[in-house]
Amino acid sequence: MAPKKPSCLRSLLLPLSLTLLLPQADTRSFLVDRDHDRFLLDGAPFRYVSGSLHYFRVPRVLWTDRLLKMRWSGLNAIQFYVPWNYHEPQPGVYNFNGSRDLIAFLNEAALANLLVILRPGPYICAEWEMGGLPSWLLQKPEIHLRTSDPDFLAAVDSWFKVLLPKIYPWLYHNGGNIISIQVENEYGSYRACDFSYMRHLAGLFRALLGEKILLFTTDGPEGLKCGSLQGLYTTVDFGPADNMTKIFTLLRKYEPHGPLVNSEYYTGWLDYWGQNHSTRSVSAVTKGLENMLKLGASVNMYMFHGGTNFGYWNGADKKGRFLPITTSYDYDAPISEAGDPTPKLFALRDVISKFQEVPLGPLPPPSPKMMLGPLTLHLVGHLLAFLDLLCPRGPIHSILPMTFEAVKQDHGFMLYRTYMTYTIFEPTPFWVPHNGVHDRAYVMVDGVFQGVLERNMRDKLFLTGQLGSKLDILVENMGRLSFGSNSSDFKGLLEPPILGQTILTQWLMFPLKIDNLVKWWFPLQLPKWPYPQAPSGPTFYSKTFPILGSVGDTFLYLPGWTKGQVWINGFNLGRYWTKQGPQQTLYVPRFLLFPRGALNKITLLELENVPLQPQVQFLDKPILNSTSTLHRTHINSLSADTLSASEPMELSGH
Ligand SMILES: CCCC/N=C1\SC[C@@H]2[C@H](O)[C@H](O)[C@@H](O)CN12
Numbered sequence: 001m002a003p004k005k006p007s008c009l010r011s012l013l014l015p016l017s018l019t020l021l022l023p024q025a026d027t028r029s030f031l032v033d034r035d036h037d038r039f040l041l042d043g044a045p046f047r048y049v050s051g052s053l054h055y056f057r058v059p060r061v062l063w064t065d066r067l068l069k070m071r072w073s074g075l076n077a078i079q080f081y082v083p084w085n086y087h088e089p090q091p092g093v094y095n096f097n098g099s100r101d102l103i104a105f106l107n108e109a110a111l112a113n114l115l116v117i118l119r120p121g122p123y124i125c126a127e128w129e130m131g132g133l134p135s136w137l138l139q140k141p142e143i144h145l146r147t148s149d150p151d152f153l154a155a156v157d158s159w160f161k162v163l164l165p166k167i168y169p170w171l172y173h174n175g176g177n178i179i180s181i182q183v184e185n186e187y188g189s190y191r192a193c194d195f196s197y198m199r200h201l202a203g204l205f206r207a208l209l210g211e212k213i214l215l216f217t218t219d220g221p222e223g224l225k226c227g228s229l230q231g232l233y234t235t236v237d238f239g240p241a242d243n244m245t246k247i248f249t250l251l252r253k254y255e256p257h258g259p260l261v262n263s264e265y266y267t268g269w270l271d272y273w274g275q276n277h278s279t280r281s282v283s284a285v286t287k288g289l290e291n292m293l294k295l296g297a298s299v300n301m302y303m304f305h306g307g308t309n310f311g312y313w314n315g316a317d318k319k320g321r322f323l324p325i326t327t328s329y330d331y332d333a334p335i336s337e338a339g340d341p342t343p344k345l346f347a348l349r350d351v352i353s354k355f356q357e358v359p360l361g362p363l364p365p366p367s368p369k370m371m372l373g374p375l376t377l378h379l380v381g382h383l384l385a386f387l388d389l390l391c392p393r394g395p396i397h398s399i400l401p402m403t404f405e406a407v408k409q410d411h412g413f414m415l416y417r418t419y420m421t422y423t424i425f426e427p428t429p430f431w432v433p434h435n436g437v438h439d440r441a442y443v444m445v446d447g448v449f450q451g452v453l454e455r456n457m458r459d460k461l462f463l464t465g466q467l468g469s470k471l472d473i474l475v476e477n478m479g480r481l482s483f484g485s486n487s488s489d490f491k492g493l494l495e496p497p498i499l500g501q502t503i504l505t506q507w508l509m510f511p512l513k514i515d516n517l518v519k520w521w522f523p524l525q526l527p528k529w530p531y532p533q534a535p536s537g538p539t540f541y542s543k544t545f546p547i548l549g550s551v552g553d554t555f556l557y558l559p560g561w562t563k564g565q566v567w568i569n570g571f572n573l574g575r576y577w578t579k580q581g582p583q584q585t586l587y588v589p590r591f592l593l594f595p596r597g598a599l600n601k602i603t604l605l606e607l608e609n610v611p612l613q614p615q616v617q618f619l620d621k622p623i624l625n626s627t628s629t630l631h632r633t634h635i636n637s638l639s640a641d642t643l644s645a646s647e648p649m650e651l652s653g654h
């Protein structure tokens with residue numbers, strides 16, 4: 001389906017027979033039939049069986065593959081968010097190119113014969129950085145996010161006046177494939193409960209999208225009171241372990257008539273670094289789906305394909321302590337992070353086939369996988385040795401430390417530097433009051449790594465140093481809170497650190513542009529290391545390697561490394577945290593790799609400790625469920641030849 005075109009042009013684009021069959025834009029409709037508790041599509045009873053996938057977690061070259069697999073699974077619709085921060089990196093600067101080409105994704109979905117349930121926010125949650133809100137909103141520190149705060153609404157209006165006109169032609173009644181649009185996201189779970197805000201959003205959507213498009217809200221059962229709004233169709237979200245009858249009965253208090261809708265039926269769940277890998281059983285998920293379909297409900301399965309939090313895009317939760325989301329968003333979904341069908345997919349397809357026609361024909365086979373290595377990486381240099389290149393504009397000086405937001409550093413890392421104003425002979429406590437490290441701080445004195453301070457976890461180190469010694473603190477932003485009562489999750493040193501009895505002042509802030517360095521400046525002449533000790537702490541390692549045969553999808557395995565960031569041929573693959581788990585491998589889509597002997601390059605920024613053998617491997621299977629304790633047993637279980645293989649060998653691509 002293409003967006004609205006003059007009917008004469010449409011008839012030229014389509015064979016006459018098809019033109020006669022397809023309803024013209026002026027007769028296309030997607031409506032709620034309250035008399036019969038159902039949807040109507042072009043006047044005929046319709047129920048959607050939908051699945052969520054996020055274009056912003058899947059490289060564009062893989063969109064078609066994932067969408068066709070979802071169509072083959074029996075889905076007739078997909079649901080996805082639009083992350084504001086993915087498209088407006090700075091105020092008034094917009095990016096809808098490449099893997100951000102939202103219209104191209106809508107078109108790919110149309111070509112796969114999939115309708116679309118769109119969720120443009122402005123807040124989206126989704127375990128995405130700051131729930132999709134741009135961090136530059138926090139340059140006004142007093143802003144009240146997700147409320148009728150005029151500063152927040154002004155930014156929202158400006159963003160939606162760019163976004164919504166782009167999707168207008170893609171609304172179903174205009175000839176496109178968007179059948180409904182969600183306003184906000186689980187607003188009832190947010191402390192503000194600001195109806196003026198929700199009414200403002202509803203008014204903005206109506207003003208820019210017209211009266212015909214179905215607008216809806218989604219909330220958990222406990223959020224319906226503050227999350228629903230008159231004029232917006234109310235839907236719920238719940239998983240296989242929840243009481244469907246009880247929740248749908250509660251929903252009927254808000255929508256006495258019209259189709260029952262579960263907008264997020266959880267097929268799996270998210271993972272946090274340091275916690276066990278989450279799964280949901282095939283039997284429970286399929287049973288719950290069948291029960292809902294028997295009721296005539298429309299259902300969206302969250303997630304149907306999870307994908308990956310590449311780069312720094314993961315969000316975080318707060319459950320007693322700060323919990324960053326892992327790089328993998330596999331979600332134990334029916335389609336795996338690498339795009340492979342799982343037993344859960346086939347079981348769900350069988351259930352769907354009992355209620356509606358599913359496409360025939362074979363599902364595309366799993367993608368070719370490859371193993372490689374182990375590769376031995378070499379030391380490129382300590383992060384401090386590249387400071388001039390990492391911060392070409394030079395540092396910002398301030399008496400007190402400044403946050404990432406104050407210096408307009410959205411993601412990644414910032415170095416904070418001060419100088420010791422007296423000699424400290426005895427190990428002296430060093431800490432940041434009020435849990436003020438957001439989120440991890442790698443502390444160095446004259447280039448020597450002293451240890452890590454971690455939000456909620458580790459708040460004190462003991463330091464010594466000379467008068468005039470450099471005290472360097474590399475602070476890592478581990479992703480802003482994507483759920484919970486306060487999304488104003490400022491990053492950096494939120495308070496001036498204290499050494500002994502001294503509040504440390506006179507700071508230099510170096511916002512680091514690491515991705516630019518990795519992309520453009522490596523390989524470099526090894527910079528001179530100005531300190532007597534060997535580099536320790538944040539250090540770059542790298543390896544250039546050929547792949548002799550064809551390439552396949554693969555999973556980067558970093559045994560013995562601690563925590564850091566990885567780039568493959570300049571692409572930021574995401575964070576690793578081998579020491580914490582449960583994720584032990586990073587998904588590497590084959591299109592990132594050069595085949596047939598061309599040179600590839602892997603670059604690591606290891607933040608803590610490098611293994612004695614600085615090796616990595618590429619495996620043909622992911623390891624997502626191995627916390628550090630389990631991990632050692634897992635290492636032992638890996639076949640000896642896998643671990644002891646010599647340097648790069650011919651690919652076992654298959
Ligand atoms: C008890 C759950 C409250 C938080 N809601 C969640 S956790 C996983 C999912 C995604 O974040 C999704 O974006 C939310 O809308 C609902 N949900």
